[in-house]
Structure formats: C-alpha cells, structure tokens
Amino acid sequence: MTLQAQIEQKLAALTPDVLQVENESHMHNVPANSETHFKVTLVSDSFDGLMPVKRHQKIYALLADELSGPVHALALHLYTPSEWQARGGERPNSPNCRGGGQ
Numbered sequence: 001m002t003l004q005a006q007i008e009q010k011l012a013a014l015t016p017d018v019l020q021v022e023n024e025s026h027m028h029n030v031p032a033n034s035e036t037h038f039k040v041t042l043v044s045d046s047f048d049g050l051m052p053v054k055r056h057q058k059i060y061a062l063l064a065d066e067l068s069g070p071v072h073a074l075a076l077h078l079y080t081p082s083e084w085q086a087r088g089g090e091r092p093n094s095p096n097c098r099g100g101g102q
Contacts, residue, residue, distance in 0.1 A: 018043035
C-alpha cells in the first residue's frame, strides 16, 4: 500500500464529506516517486466547534506514525461542511517550492 493510500485510510476515520490527499513531492527537491510532501483537504462534521489548532491536532494524532517517519511536510486544509460550502468547495493552491538549499 502506498503512503498516500495509508493516509487516506487513516483519515477515513473522521467520516469525511470530502477527502483529498495529494502527493506534492514531485514539486520539491526529492528523488522521483517520493512520498514525502502531502496536501490534505478534509471536510468533516467532526470539526464542528473546533478551532484550527484542535483540528490539526486531530490529524496529527491519526498520522503520528507517518509524521514521525516518512512524511516531511503536510499541508492541512480542514473545514466543516458549512465552511466548505461558504468557500465554494475551493481550497488554496500550494506555493511553488523555494528549492530547499538549491
């Protein structure tokens, strides 16, 4: 199972309305086919009443193994269904890599 699939499987525990896990490793200075940089967009009722820090902590707890090892960067875009609807179903684009030492 790929690391991306592992992340998707673990985040499914939050019964998301929307779950997008994107491997953005190719946008960074890493070997081909790496799984080190991810962007997660997750919409779930489980975020109701939670401040952004608490939402992030929920994700960090679910992905503790991945974050302590292979995952170098994790961009999180976490919304309640009403927040997602208010955004028109749009999440921010990732910035271009700045090169990391190049």
